Amino acid sequence: MGSRKFLLAVMILGLGQIGSAQSPTFGVGRTPTADEVRAWDISISPDGKELPPGHGSAKEGAQLYVQKGCAGCHGRTGSGAQAPTLIKSDGTTKSSMPCLAPCVNDNNVMALHSPFATVIWDYINRGMPLGKEGTLKPDEVYALTAFLLFKNGVIQESDVMDLQSLPKVVMPNRQGSALPAQEWKHGTSRLPKYP
Amino acid sequence: MDSKPRDRRRFLKKGAALAGLALGTASSASAQTPDSHVPAADGHSTDPKELAKELIAYGERSKFVTSVRVPVAERMSPDMFGLTFHVLTPLQDSVGIITPSSLFYVATHRGSFVPEINPSEHRFMIHGMVDRPLVFTMDELKRLPSVSRIHFIECLGNRAQARHKTVQDTHGLTSCAEWTGVPLSLLLKEAGVQSGASWIVAEGAEEVKGSSSIPLAKAMDDCLVCYGMNGEPLRPQQGFPLRLMVPGFEGIYQIKYLRRIKVVDRYYMTYDDYGHINPDPKVAALTHQIGPKSVITFPSGGQQMSGPGFYEITGLAWSGAGAIRKVEISTDGGRSWHDAELKSPSYRMSHARFGFAWKWDGKECVVMSRCTDELGTMQPTRAEAAKYWNKPLEGFRVPGADNTVQPWKVASDGKVSNGLT
Numbered sequence: 190m191g192s193r194k195f196l197l198a199v200m201i202l203g204l205g206q207i208g209s210a211q212s213p214t215f216g217v218g219r220t221p222t223a224d225e226v227r228a229w230d231i232s233i234s235p236d237g238k239e240l241p242p243g244h245g246s247a248k249e250g251a252q253l254y255v256q257k258g259c260a261g262c263h264g265r266t267g268s269g270a271q272a273p274t275l276i277k278s279d280g281t282t283k284s285s286m287p288c289l290a291p292c293v294n295d296n297n298v299m300a301l302h303s304p305f306a307t308v309i310w311d312y313i314n315r316g317m318p319l320g321k322e323g324t325l326k327p328d329e330v331y332a333l334t335a336f337l338l339f340k341n342g343v344i345q346e347s348d349v350m351d352l353q354s355l356p357k358v359v360m361p362n363r364q365g366s367a368l369p370a371q372e373w374k375h376g377t378s379r380l381p382k383y384p
Numbered sequence: 385m386d387s388k389p390r391d392r393r394r395f396l397k398k399g400a401a402l403a404g405l406a407l408g409t410a411s412s413a414s415a416q417t418p419d420s421h422v423p424a425a426d427g428h429s430t431d432p433k434e435l436a437k438e439l440i441a442y443g444e445r446s447k448f449v450t451s452v453r454v455p456v457a458e459r460m461s462p463d464m465f466g467l468t469f470h471v472l473t474p475l476q477d478s479v480g481i482i483t484p485s486s487l488f489y490v491a492t493h494r495g496s497f498v499p500e501i502n503p504s505e506h507r508f509m510i511h512g513m514v515d516r517p518l519v520f521t522m523d524e525l526k527r528l529p530s531v532s533r534i535h536f537i538e539c540l541g542n543r544a545q546a547r548h549k550t551v552q553d554t555h556g557l558t559s560c561a562e563w564t565g566v567p568l569s570l571l572l573k574e575a576g577v578q579s580g581a582s583w584i585v586a587e588g589a590e591e592v593k594g595s596s597s598i599p600l601a602k603a604m605d606d607c608l609v610c611y612g613m614n615g616e617p618l619r620p621q622q623g624f625p626l627r628l629m630v631p632g633f634e635g636i637y638q639i640k641y642l643r644r645i646k647v648v649d650r651y652y653m654t655y656d657d658y659g660h661i662n663p664d665p666k667v668a669a670l671t672h673q674i675g676p677k678s679v680i681t682f683p684s685g686g687q688q689m690s691g692p693g694f695y696e697i698t699g700l701a702w703s704g705a706g707a708i709r710k711v712e713i714s715t716d717g718g719r720s721w722h723d724a725e726l727k728s729p730s731y732r733m734s735h736a737r738f739g740f741a742w743k744w745d746g747k748e749c750v751v752m753s754r755c756t757d758e759l760g761t762m763q764p765t766r767a768e769a770a771k772y773w774n775k776p777l778e779g780f781r782v783p784g785a786d787n788t789v790q791p792w793k794v795a796s797d798g799k800v801s802n803g804l805t
Contacts, residue, residue: 213575213576214573214574215574217528217574218518218520218524220517220518220519221511221517221518221519225519229644231593232585232587232595232646232652232654234648235650235651235652235653262465271465272465289463289465289467289468291493291659299658303658303661304653308654308658311654311655315593316494322592322593323591323593362661365661365662365663366661366665367651367658367660367662367668367671368660368665368668369665369669369672370665370669371669372601373599373673374601375605376706376759377705377759378705378759378761379670379672379673379704380666380670383669383670383772384762384763384769
């Protein structure tokens with residue numbers, strides 16, 4: 190190999206390495222198909238960008254609340270039963286049931302406590318009904334979410350929840366936060382000046 | 385739970401059979417007739433070869449060692465609804481800094497179930513704001529460069545109360561293990577995180593697909609995608625076949641049965657994040673990163689000192705912010721403090737074992753420990769925490785994760801009890 194050709198080869202190799210700085214280092218694992226990602230990705234952002242098409246109303250939700258067995262654990266009125274309170278009670282009747290951990294009662298009903306309506310949608314979609322998680326259709330999740338929001342006085346009975354309207358619901362605890370004031374950084378205490 | 389007596393019988397049978405094997409006498413030869421290979425009433429073979437295989441294959445601890453996990457004192461596990469399951473590590477019996485996998489604490493609000501996941505079918509996906517979404521099999525993950533690190537996990541519910549009797553009751557929702565896996569930063573770099581990304585959402589494969597949001601800075605710093613624990617695959621109760629380790633963060637972030645990580649550009653407030661909502665962001669801040677925190681495991685509640693004389697006071701210290709730099713002991717209820725000795729390596733976000741040489745004079749006293757981590761943050765007493773929050777000490781409940789000093793009262797007869805009032 191002539192010296193100029195050799196130099197050229199070295200330069201090309203070198204460029205190749207620079208070009209591959211952004212490439213995978215190990216090349217282990219495979220690229221999922223778009224369908225695979227869609228099937229697995231059930232995360233819902235507070236802005237609702239991953240919400241699927243579909244719609245539901247509080248009236249439809251009221252029927253589903255019975256049909257899907259929600260009332261069996263959460264109570265016919267949505268309170269005073271074994272499972273977390275879903276509908277804030279009128280306060281006139283005291284529950285005879287102990288509040289099981291995590292204790293969700295009139296003080297922290299999700300439809301009033303959650304800063305975003307999408308959180309309720311996500312919770313029902315991934316976690317309910319007990320023993321049949323992940324079986325609800327988007328229309329059913331929209332309807333059950335609408336039912337809980339209506340029964341807690343957050344939306345009107347006639348309001349239809351869908352991927353447009355749900356993220357726009359103005360939640361009573363919109364200012365509620367679960368985050369520290371400062372971003373996490375390596376080597377920082379959890380709360381400056383806290384002993 | 386009721387398997388204990390059966391295990392005991394099994395042990396005795398094995399012992400007898402092994403004795404026969406060892407003697408190798410004419411009587412043992414005559415015992416090796418087809419008749420003697422009939423399974424015993426408990427279903428275990430009496431075939432000496434089979435029994436030897438059981439003894440050789442996976443060892444058991446001495447029948448004289450009886451330390452076990454117990455349910456959280458106030459509740460049944462699982463609870464009456466069958467969902468909440470909290471069991472405590474027997475810290476009073478612990479030595480060193482590693483919690484045996486069988487005794488590691490467990491806390492879950494959605495079932496005491498242990499999903500049966502076939503590792504050959506398990507997949508782990510990274511997607512979202514990345515250049516190259518990736519799916520891995522378990523075998524593929526194990527081909528990648530791995531690390532082993534020692535880290536504690538502590539549940540936010542690890543909160544000492546006056547009615548608690550032992551250190552298992554007061555502090556048993558923390559445990560420490562060696563974790564083996566692939567650095568999450570390596571996997572994220574392989575996928576190519578896009579600019580503008582600031583959080584990840586991690587999710588498990590169990591029924592409810594338990595999910596938490598974690599800052600991208602933390603994910604790139606020291607998180608691990610783990611398949612190993614204490615020298616073997618993860619136990620099912622600890623997330624077999626794959627779990628996320630977020631060192632120093634509250635237990636709920638350590639996603640079990642890890643199946644998916646999505647790189648995103650904002651906090652998602654997903655399934656397990658919801659519980660951290662708090663009117664005061666200062667309190668919310670105390671629900672993420674743990675400690676600094678320490679506790680004396682000897683002498684501790686329920687134990688009995690055998691009389692005046694020499695004892696080594698010993699215990700554990702840990703911090704979510706890094707390594708433990710210093711532990712101090714008081715044997716006079718907090719009036720004076722003396723440096724303890726670190727008896728183990730002090731790894732970042734790990735339990736560290738401390739010891740303090742002590743001659744007990746036989747008089748009633750209160751012993752306590754406090755630690756300081758690598759940031760110089762010192763564990764507070766309850767009084768100091770109450771002062772910070774400007775609240776009276778009487779009936780004070782420490783906001784967020786409780787990392788306050790635990791007092792143990794030693795009576796003149798040597799009985800040790802909880803010093804909280």
